[in-house]
Amino acid sequence: xxxxxxxxxxxxxxxxxxxxxxxxxxxxxxxxxxxxxxxxxxxxxxxxxxxxxxxxxxxxxxxxxxxxxxxxxxxxxxxxxxxxxxxxxxxxxxxxxxxxxxxxxxxxxxxxxxxxxxxxxxxxxxxxxxxxxxxxxxxxxxxxxxxxxxxxxxxxxxxxxxxxxxxxxxxxxxxxxxxxxxxxxxxxxxxxxxxxxxxxxxxxxxxxxxxxxxxxxxxxxxxxxxxxxxxxxxxxxxxxxxxxxxxxxxxxxxxxxxxxxxxxxxxxxxxxxxxxxxxxxxxxxxxxxxxxxxxxxxxxxxxxxxxxxxxxxxxxxxxxxxxxxxxxxxxxxxx
Amino acid sequence: xxxxxxxxxxxxxxxxxxxxxxxxxxxxxxxxxxxxxxxxxxxxxxxxxxxxxxxxxxxxxxxxxxxxxxxxxxxxxxxxxxxxxxxxxxxxxxxxxxxxxxxxxxxxxxxxxxxxxxxxxxxxxxxxxxxxxxxxxxxxxxxxxxxxxxxxxxxxxxxxxxxxxxxxxxxxxxxxxxxxxxxxxxxxxxxxxxxxxxxxxxxxxxxxxxxxxxxxxxxxxxxxxxxxxxxxxxxxxxxxxxxxxxxxxxxxxxxxxxxxxxxxxxxxxxxxxxxxxxxxxxxxxxxxxxxxxxxxxxxxxxxxxxxxxxxxxxxxxxxxxxxxxxxxxxxxxxxxxxxxxxxxxxxxxxxxxxxxxxxxxxxxxxxxxxxxxxxxxxxxxxxxxxxxxxxxxxxxxxxxxxxxxxxxxxxxxxxxxxxxxxxxxxxxxxxxxxxxxxxxxxxxxxxxxxxxxxxx
Ligand SMILES: Nc1ncnc2c1ncn2[C@@H]1O[C@H](COP(=O)(O)OP(=O)(O)O)[C@@H](O)[C@H]1O
Ligand SMILES: Nc1ncnc2c1ncn2[C@@H]1O[C@H](COP(=O)(O)OP(=O)(O)O)[C@@H](O)[C@H]1O
Ligand SMILES: [Mg+2]
Ligand SMILES: [Mg+2]
Numbered sequence: 001x002x003x004x005x006x007x008x009x010x011x012x013x014x015x016x017x018x019x020x021x022x023x024x025x026x027x028x029x030x031x032x033x034x035x036x037x038x039x040x041x042x043x044x045x046x047x048x049x050x051x052x053x054x055x056x057x058x059x060x061x062x063x064x065x066x067x068x069x070x071x072x073x074x075x076x077x078x079x080x081x082x083x084x085x086x087x088x089x090x091x092x093x094x095x096x097x098x099x100x101x102x103x104x105x106x107x108x109x110x111x112x113x114x115x116x117x118x119x120x121x122x123x124x125x126x127x128x129x130x131x132x133x134x135x136x137x138x139x140x141x142x143x144x145x146x147x148x149x150x151x152x153x154x155x156x157x158x159x160x161x162x163x164x165x166x167x168x169x170x171x172x173x174x175x176x177x178x179x180x181x182x183x184x185x186x187x188x189x190x191x192x193x194x195x196x197x198x199x200x201x202x203x204x205x206x207x208x209x210x211x212x213x214x215x216x217x218x219x220x221x222x223x224x225x226x227x228x229x230x231x232x233x234x235x236x237x238x239x240x241x242x243x244x245x246x247x248x249x250x251x252x253x254x255x256x257x258x259x260x261x262x263x264x265x266x267x268x269x270x271x272x273x274x275x276x277x278x279x280x281x282x283x284x285x286x287x288x289x290x291x292x293x294x295x296x297x298x299x300x301x302x303x304x305x306x307x308x309x310x311x312x313x314x315x316x317x318x319x320x321x322x323x324x325x326x327x328x329x330x331x332x333x334x335x
Numbered sequence: 336x337x338x339x340x341x342x343x344x345x346x347x348x349x350x351x352x353x354x355x356x357x358x359x360x361x362x363x364x365x366x367x368x369x370x371x372x373x374x375x376x377x378x379x380x381x382x383x384x385x386x387x388x389x390x391x392x393x394x395x396x397x398x399x400x401x402x403x404x405x406x407x408x409x410x411x412x413x414x415x416x417x418x419x420x421x422x423x424x425x426x427x428x429x430x431x432x433x434x435x436x437x438x439x440x441x442x443x444x445x446x447x448x449x450x451x452x453x454x455x456x457x458x459x460x461x462x463x464x465x466x467x468x469x470x471x472x473x474x475x476x477x478x479x480x481x482x483x484x485x486x487x488x489x490x491x492x493x494x495x496x497x498x499x500x501x502x503x504x505x506x507x508x509x510x511x512x513x514x515x516x517x518x519x520x521x522x523x524x525x526x527x528x529x530x531x532x533x534x535x536x537x538x539x540x541x542x543x544x545x546x547x548x549x550x551x552x553x554x555x556x557x558x559x560x561x562x563x564x565x566x567x568x569x570x571x572x573x574x575x576x577x578x579x580x581x582x583x584x585x586x587x588x589x590x591x592x593x594x595x596x597x598x599x600x601x602x603x604x605x606x607x608x609x610x611x612x613x614x615x616x617x618x619x620x621x622x623x624x625x626x627x628x629x630x631x632x633x634x635x636x637x638x639x640x641x642x643x644x645x646x647x648x649x650x651x652x653x654x655x656x657x658x659x660x661x662x663x664x665x666x667x668x669x670x671x672x673x674x675x676x677x678x679x680x681x682x683x684x685x686x687x688x689x690x691x692x693x694x695x696x697x698x699x700x701x702x703x704x705x706x707x708x709x710x711x712x713x714x715x716x717x718x719x720x721x722x723x724x725x726x727x728x729x730x731x732x733x734x735x736x737x738x739x740x741x742x743x744x745x746x747x748x749x750x751x752x753x754x755x756x757x758x759x760x761x762x763x764x765x766x767x768x769x770x771x772x773x774x775x776x777x778x779x780x781x782x783x784x785x786x787x788x789x790x791x
Contacts, residue, residue, distance in 0.1 A: 245717075245720045254717060262663075262667055275656060279727075
């Protein structure tokens with residue numbers, strides 16, 4: 001375990017995964033939790049958006065508000081998962097600070113719990129970040145951390161800074177008392193190197209722009225930015241030489257090659273010849289998209305952060321695909 | 336896509352399944368959504384583009400607005416989170432929260448466009464309903480500031496609010512509305528009500544009028560709960576915050592109560608004749624599942640759905656060549672090349688022009704620099720390219736068949752929904768030319784692809 005302690009300092013214990021909606025936050029967070037669960041390690045995957053995305057991904061029934069083992073990683077590590085239910089978390093919180101049995105129920109009747117958890121994201125966010133930090137700091141009887149890593153499937157880029165910083169606001173509003181102290185304790189974890197905020201993006205203009213803006217905001221708020229993870233990267237089918245050749249190649253020689261490959265006649269009107277135009281058109285589209293992707297790569301490169309790429313799983317996501325992505329993350333040294 | 340064209344491209348990959356595919360196609364003949372009659376009809380006053388995030392709602396809304404304008408109507412488009420370049424090219428990136436006339440449109444109509452500024456819209460509501468002193472008090476209240484900046488549902492509420500304002504002005508024949516980039520399309524319908532009922536809710540009543548409530552006979556128990564609660568909330572939130580909340584609510588309430596009523600009024604507007612909903616989705620499982628929920632909800636709420644825009648659909652001009660055959664042919668070409676290299680091309684590797692003997696042979700052939708122009712070499716690189724073209728095609732065909740399956744699952748469940756498909760363009764859509772192109776395609780007015788009549 002002493003060797004392990006050294007590496008714990010290298011890899012942050014709370015890994016927060018954000019990104020534009022639909023870029024693969026939930027998927028990447030889950031893959032990361034698997035990747036970090038190396039031999040003997042235990043990770044907790046936390047869902048805060050209440051969408052049961054983790055359960056869907058791991059092909060299990062909806063998760064209750066309770067930490068439960070959801071997967072065993074290759075090599076024997078364990079992944080636990082927790083879908084934080086803001087309402088129950090609030091009652092927990094009230095219990096923790098005020099020992100409110102009956103009053104909690106009264107609040108609920110009056111709609112205060114609804115108010116706090118659905119309408120006021122500020123309060124909700126306090127609970128969510130608080131719960132995650134509690135899991136990060138929790139120790140068992142022997143003084144060992146209950147979880148080696150906590151991975152959070154966090155809100156999207158547009159809200160992440162506000163979300164993580166909410167306890168700063170709370171500490172400002174509640175100037176003294178247990179809430180103030182709790183808020184400060186949470187902020188200490190979130191602003192330390194114990195935390196890393198990763199941003200997932202695609203090689204498209206809007207998510208890349210959002211990533212750049214998000215990083216600027218995180219930095220301005222002094223929150224620790226981790227890595228950029230480019231998801232759903234398409235394979236390179238044509239290389240630079242091929243792309244160049246697409247523009248200059250003789251149609252007749254492509255027709256000839258297609259014919260040689262057994263696709264019909266190369267002469268005008270032959271089956272192979274009729275494939276030439278549409279195939280070259282697809283190649284031109286590929287080249288255009290590829291050039292756009294390169295532009296976006298350059299924008300990401302200028303952010304000056306460690307960057308990783310995960311392949312697009314052409315057949316769609318499933319459990320096997322998730323393990324594939326986890327293996328890829330390990331290979332790229334993310335865990 | 337018109338059904339007959341779809342059929343023409345849906346080439347059977349094996350004789351055995353041809354009959355089955357035909358039958359399946361006849362079972363789910365998705366109706367084709369006809370956009371132009373909708374845009375041209377003077378009775379169409381509002382078009383709402385809904386869908387989950389990132390599917391192309393903003394692009395679709397802007398393209399519809401442009402098309403309607405170029406067909407002669409006076410249109411305003413309310414966009415919510417346009418891509419930066421699109422906003423710049425329409426000159427709506429100045430954020431003053433009023434529609435601007437878009438330059439460069441063709442024809443007699445007019446296109447106006449704006450980008451929603453959520454906070455500003457909220458401020459405008461306050462300013463319009465309160466006298467200046469009160470308005471100032473509300474605007475500087477910390478609780479109001481956090482409410483207007485980011486409470487869940489504020490964006491949806493304000494989108495509806497803005498729609499109501501634009502409609503009330505009656506300056507435009509047609510309003511095209513984009514919706515916020517929520518994960519779920521349903522948020523657009525649910526969030527305003529939720530926020531409205533919070534602002535009008537029991538909790539707030541209690542906070543603001545405890546004395547009144549407590550005074551009523553038979554409410555004593557509530558009063559106990561009440562004082563316990565304000566006490567609790569006070570402890571929880573801090574006394575100052577609670578006071579802020581109370582001040583805020585009192586100010587809001589006395590100046591213009593009835594948020595819920597306002598939300599309901601806009602909701603009614605959405606049910607009115609003249610309003611048309613379009614659901615936008617990408618041909619992906621999640622997006623179409625969301626679209627299906629939304630379609631069901633609209634029906635339940637008596638809101639008029641006109642159809643589904645299936646955006647970013649892939650197609651192929653060589654649809655008759657199956658993925659399997661393309662891959663087999665690519666392998667043929669690549670095998671031939673290996674044989675070719677094995678007999679007698681070893682000299683290439685020792686060519687004086689190569690950069691170092693340690694370079695792997697693969698990258699050497701890729702660079703192909705030394706003997707460029709020699710007929711054998713040209714032939715080899717054409718073979719290589721052709722193999723690449725075939726692999727690319729195989730990938731395209733697989734994508735295409737996945738997209739079709741996903742689409743067919745939707746149309747099987749909702750055969751009543753008219754569909755129009757918009758192809759995935761290789762680049763982004765970021766100017767009027769791009770929007771016009773999308774508009775053409777929305778109207779299913781596409782340049783004819785050369786067809787491939789016989790099966791290869
Ligand atoms: N690398 C990948 N290859 C293929 N599909 C992916 C990949 N990553 C994510 N997806 C799919 O993309 C969609 C969005 O991913 P998700 O993780 O739910 O995104 P988010 O949480 O950011 O909204 C899901 O359908 C998911 O299965
Ligand atoms: N048919 C299409 N082909 C290619 N790119 C598209 C198409 N439709 C939309 N896009 C691009 O996809 C991105 C997201 O589109 P947008 O309309 O902003 O989505 P939404 O409003 O649903 O979030 C933009 O960069 C836009 O240019
Ligand atoms: Mg998610
Ligand atoms: Mg949008």
